[in-house]
Amino acid sequence: SQQGEEDPQALSIQEGENATMNCSYKTSINNLQWYRQNSGRGLVHLILIRSNEREKHSGRLRVTLDTSKKSSSLLITASRAADTASYFCAFTGGGNKLTFGTGTQLKVEL
């Protein structure tokens, strides 16, 4: 399978802590994206990092990309209860096929 893999599968933290989730993939990519999904809803795009970038920031989000290791990480700093959701990485290689990882379920407790 060319599907990406994420770890951990589930993560439970206290509000104010940082949350880190990791994504690994197997193919060459053009870019890597992270999405968020609230329960029962569609996915919402968070951030995109290109294959020639190593790190990118957006608000409380920090994404890193290591193409030599075929891996990426998403860091959410100072987490809030409202950050509780599932998070997915996604990537495109040749042909613009958008492939997703298996997801990390994040629970932020008060």
Place this chain on the structure above:
Amino acid sequence: DAGITQSPRHKVTETGTPVTLRCHQTENHRYMYWYRQDPGHGLRLIHYSYGVKDTDKGEVSDGYSVSRSKTEDFLLTLESATSSQTSVYFCAISESRAGENTEAFFGQGTRLTVV
């Protein structure tokens, strides 16, 4: 919100019957995708389209067919539904700039139950 709608939102059907799900966009985006989401598997790509009448298979395409006769519509058909196709189906759209995909926008999903 991006202009993307899926219909129906919920459907219960019997094993062996044909089912068609519709994805409609008003964004004029080139790429359209159908995914299924099942516990423990994340989103798995069924089929995608890179233009009118241009489609390709994803990783779980068996038992599914698609058609795109207009830019705005991407249809997913289960020719003969099976219980293993019970799932939540998501449609997504995206554009391409400078040779790479931009962010994808998702529909709200269709919950399909095959009994």
